[in-house]
Amino acid sequence: MRSSLLRVMIVVSMVMLSATSLRAQRLEDLPRIAMDTLSTGNSNAQVIIYTNNTWEFYFPGLDSLIAKNVYNSNWVTDQVFAYKGTSVNDLPASMELSLFSRVGDYKCPVVGRVTSKYGIRRGRNHNGIDIPLKLREPIYAAFPGRVRYSRYNGGGYGNLVIVRHDNGLETWYGHLSKSNVEVGDYVVAGSVIGFAGSTGRSTGVHLHFEIRYQDLTFDPERIFDFETGDIRYQNFVLDKSFFNIRSNASELLEDGEEDIALLATEDGEEITSEDILANIEKIQEAEAKKLEPVYYTIKSGDTLSRIASRNGTTVSELCRLNGISRNSIIRAGRQLRIK
Ligand SMILES: [Zn+2]
Secondary structure, eight states, X not given: OHHHHHHHHHHHHHHXXXXXXXXXXXXXXXXXXXXEEEEOSSTTOEEEEETTSOEEEEOHHHHHHHTOGGGTTTOOSSSSOOOTTOOGGGSOSEEEEEOOSSTTSOOOSXXXXXXXXXXXXXXXXEOSEEEEOOTTOEEEOSSSEEEEEEEEETTTTEEEEEEEETTSEEEEEEEESEEOOOTTOEEOTTOEEEEOBOOSSOSSSEEEEEXXXXXXXXXXXXXXXXTTTEESOSEEEEEGGGGSTTOOHHHXXXXXXXXXXXXXXXXXOEEEHHHHHHHHHHHHHHHHXXXXXXXXXXXXXXXXXXXXXXXXXXXXXXXXXXXXXTTOOOOTTOEEEOO
């Protein structure tokens, strides 16, 4: 901020000097000297006005991005995965990530209805979300960052752009009709990184969007409300459990509590609190069924002991259920409760 202010002050004094000496000249003949900066709707972008009546965009934030180590280490540009040596076990239980510090430092890549959520879909992991779009609709960088990957991906993504961000997150944009960036480009939030398409394993024009941390996915709906375009947090607590494909934003929003796996079965299937509640309900239903009375119609010649043995119960149980004694007379045609 301070450096851009300084820049403006230098520019202004230069203009004042040149204005006196060049007063007689036509505007288009003036030398191209920066004269002023204007703010834009995007806090990352300013417009520099030149003395010869031209202008260009200036991105003050980009200077500070370039020096960052996050854009140099694990920097792989020909493969989608960049952190092959690291594992989920190496990560802390949770991390607090700053998503943005100023309004304009984030932009929902597209706004629309999520038609396919993060989770297991037809037996496969769906590592992101899908939003249907019109062909060639622009798709925006979610945060400032640097393009790590931009090429056709044979694994199903089609034309894929991956942008890495300051906080280590990466955003993935798949099935593009065309990329609008090159590897190594620095982008601001809202830069058009490409255009909607249906390349790769896709059945219609849509954006497949993922957010990853060290190659690991979590539900992008934890960060963006795609229907409104709003971001959910300024500082996001990324819990390790979010990397589970079964862990998604909707359960978090429904009951304000994460459905964390509590146990694992012998074949490795995880049991969540939701599963346990469902089981308890099942047991309760079965118990309730057991308590439902069952009746037997007494036939002529029946005795309590014969009825008991035929129905897998005892005489004393029959007496208890029907409020009778062993010596009570039972009559054919009457109902006797046997359960
Ligand atoms: Zn998808």
